Amino acid sequence: MDIQNPVKKKSNRLAEIAAGKTFPTETHDVLKSEEPLLEVSGFNLSYGAKQALFDINMIIPKGKVTALVGPSGCGKSTLLRSINRINDLLSTVRINGEMKLNGEPVYAPAVDVIELRKRMGMVFQKPNPFPMSVYENVIYSLRIDGERNKSVLDEVCERSLRGAAIWEETKDRLNESALGMSGGQQQRLCIARAIAAEPEVLLMDEPCSALDPIATNKIEDLIADLRGDYTIVIVTHNMQQAARVSDYTAFMYLGRLIEYGPTSTIFQNPHLQETQDYVTGRFG
Amino acid sequence: MSVVFMKEIDHLKRQILTLSAQVEESVILAVKALLTRDEELAQQVIRGDFDVDQVEVVVEEEALKIMALHQPVAADLRFLTAVLKINNDLERIGDLATNIAKRAVKICKEPALMMPDELSQAAIRARDMVHDSLNAFVNFDANPAREVCGSDEEVDQFCKQVRRFVEEQILKHPDGISGYLDMLLASRNIERIGDHATNIAEDVIYLVEGVIVRHRTDGIL
Numbered sequence: 210m211d212i213q214n215p216v217k218k219k220s221n222r223l224a225e226i227a228a229g230k231t232f233p234t235e236t237h238d239v240l241k242s243e244e245p246l247l248e249v250s251g252f253n254l255s256y257g258a259k260q261a262l263f264d265i266n267m268i269i270p271k272g273k274v275t276a277l278v279g280p281s282g283c284g285k286s287t288l289l290r291s292i293n294r295i296n297d298l299l300s301t302v303r304i305n306g307e308m309k310l311n312g313e314p315v316y317a318p319a320v321d322v323i324e325l326r327k328r329m330g331m332v333f334q335k336p337n338p339f340p341m342s343v344y345e346n347v348i349y350s351l352r353i354d355g356e357r358n359k360s361v362l363d364e365v366c367e368r369s370l371r372g373a374a375i376w377e378e379t380k381d382r383l384n385e386s387a388l389g390m391s392g393g394q395q396q397r398l399c400i401a402r403a404i405a406a407e408p409e410v411l412l413m414d415e416p417c418s419a420l421d422p423i424a425t426n427k428i429e430d431l432i433a434d435l436r437g438d439y440t441i442v443i444v445t446h447n448m449q450q451a452a453r454v455s456d457y458t459a460f461m462y463l464g465r466l467i468e469y470g471p472t473s474t475i476f477q478n479p480h481l482q483e484t485q486d487y488v489t490g491r492f493g
Numbered sequence: 494m495s496v497v498f499m500k501e502i503d504h505l506k507r508q509i510l511t512l513s514a515q516v517e518e519s520v521i522l523a524v525k526a527l528l529t530r531d532e533e534l535a536q537q538v539i540r541g542d543f544d545v546d547q548v549e550v551v552v553e554e555e556a557l558k559i560m561a562l563h564q565p566v567a568a569d570l571r572f573l574t575a576v577l578k579i580n581n582d583l584e585r586i587g588d589l590a591t592n593i594a595k596r597a598v599k600i601c602k603e604p605a606l607m608m609p610d611e612l613s614q615a616a617i618r619a620r621d622m623v624h625d626s627l628n629a630f631v632n633f634d635a636n637p638a639r640e641v642c643g644s645d646e647e648v649d650q651f652c653k654q655v656r657r658f659v660e661e662q663i664l665k666h667p668d669g670i671s672g673y674l675d676m677l678l679a680s681r682n683i684e685r686i687g688d689h690a691t692n693i694a695e696d697v698i699y700l701v702e703g704v705i706v707r708h709r710t711d712g713i714l
Contacts, residue, residue: 426495433497452562453495476561 223483223492226463231263235480237470240457243270246410246440247292252306254284254291256299261287263464265306269410274432274441276455276472278448280493283461285444289412292442293329294322311409327354330403334415336395338387338402343370343379346387346398350406365405372438373401374431393424400431404439411435413443417450429454448488452476460484462493498563502572505555509576509583512548513627516583519545519590520623520686524616527597527679528608535601538594545587552580575700579630582689582696586623589682589689596679603672609658612680615651618644619683622690629694635701641694642706648687655680 222232245268254262262284269275277285287296294315296302308315315325327350338346345352347366356362366383370376375397379390387398396416403411413432417425432441432454445451451458451472458475460468460483468475468484479485487493519538526535556576559565565573600606622641629638659677663670698706 430496433495449564452564453497473558473562477557 223462226465231465232467234266234466235468235470235484236267237468237474237480239471240268240270240469243268243273245269246271246311247442248307248309248312249288250307252288252291252308253304254287254296255303257301261464262291265466267459267466267469269440269442270457271440272437273456274436274443274454275457275459276451277442277444277459277461278446278451279461279467279487281446282463284464285459285461286414287464288461289414289442289444292410292412293326293331295331297322327406328409330400330406330408330411332396332399332403332411332413332416335419336392336399338390338395338398340386340388342384343387343390343398344383347401347405349402369401369405370398372404372435373397374427374434375401391424393420393427396420396424396428397431400428400435404435408439410440410442413441415444415446418446425450460487462487495563498559498565498569501555501559501563502569505552505559505573505576508548508552508555509580510631512545512552512580512583513630515541515545515548516587516590517620517623517627519587519594520620523590523593523597524613524620524683527593527600528613528616530597530601530605532598532601535594535597539591539598542587542591545584549580549584549587553577556580571700571703575630575696578696579693582692586686586689589686592682593679596675596682599675600672600679603675604669606669606672606676607662608676609655611651611654611658612676612683615648615655615680615683615687618648618651619687619690622648622687622694626690626693626697629697630700633697633701635698638694638697638701642691642698645687645691648684652680652684 222230226232247269249265249267249269252262252265253260265288277288279285290296291304292308292310292315296304304316310325310328314320339349341349344366347369348356348362351362351365367376367380370379375394378394379398387395390398396419400411400416417428420428429450432443435441436456443451443455455472457470458472459466460475460479462483468479468481470480474480475484476488479488485491519541522534523538525531526538556573560573563569622644625637625644626641629635629641656677659673659680662673666673695706698704
């Protein structure tokens, strides 16, 4: 456990942040020893005149689960969607700063955005299976890449469904419509579809918020199983979920990354008073 | 129930059982060293206390981490609070075993003293209380824990008899006062071990039944 600085840095910075000020992120030293999959530096994003992200500097460690937490409107989903450039689809978005995936720029002019997105899997709040069979859902990304070899497709389908802990439930109904599955099953199917393309990072935007507690539990166990093989970034409103599933937690507030460190430290002994106030429910 | 949470609970269980085994061994060896005037054995117990202290810190950190990250409730919450308290008692028992070993080292350097039977009976009873309370914990069984609570009075009575014996011997043999005082301190440590074993037993009853039985006068034990 990281026990440095047991005394919280006293401050009343929330009011100053609300007034427009930006402070450097309190990044815990242990992150320096991690191998980064994604490096974000000096990253700013605005929707028209409204700035949503301010000078974000962070690394996403390889093979680990990183949770983005913070009150509504803090920019956590915006940051997640910046990683696979979904925000580009909005014409009013302006971005500056740098983001690198495995050392390669995400935002350089020469980047093929479609190719870039193939390197990332995304799971949304509401399960979004395509209106086709379970099998076709899973192998969709291979199909659009032109893969026709049936044995390759079968193998990927089974491996992905097993990886998403849903093979036993679907192996006898691969040709049935995915829309007939329960919400929890649909979400795990979406995770299977995401990992079928062997992405470098899995982005999850509130993946359990539309699910009941049992389905949530299954998704959380699945995240634990995928850890190590995949790098996962998860946005969650549910702090307890962040505590349960993540290795690192990033606390955001009004577009700033306030504190970023090991989840066990963030939830036991955060460095900043603001973080402590948020994780103990004193605001937000 | 989350698989990760279950794994972490199992891991914590293994750690506290390791600590239990270490502490029980320390008590057995310290009592043996005292009763048989074995200085080398006593030194071994003193050296071992460092390891006990290290494991105690690890167990506490793990339990706090699980509480912070998983917000356990019901039986899981009782288990974690019991682990934290038992962990504390085990560390204290380890310290008391070390104190007995230190008394044993001093007694070994003195001319041979008469050892009253009550001292060995108190030591053996306290040792058994530690063993039985930890067994109750391992098996999540409140019945042996209740028996442990009932044994504390026996240890206290033996220790009172040791005190009377020491008082008589000091009056008869003032030259041996130093050794007899060490004996008295050792018996006091044995009595405290019984108290901590009782605490563990009470925590096991809480763990299994969810009832706090300390300080009860309504005979619920």
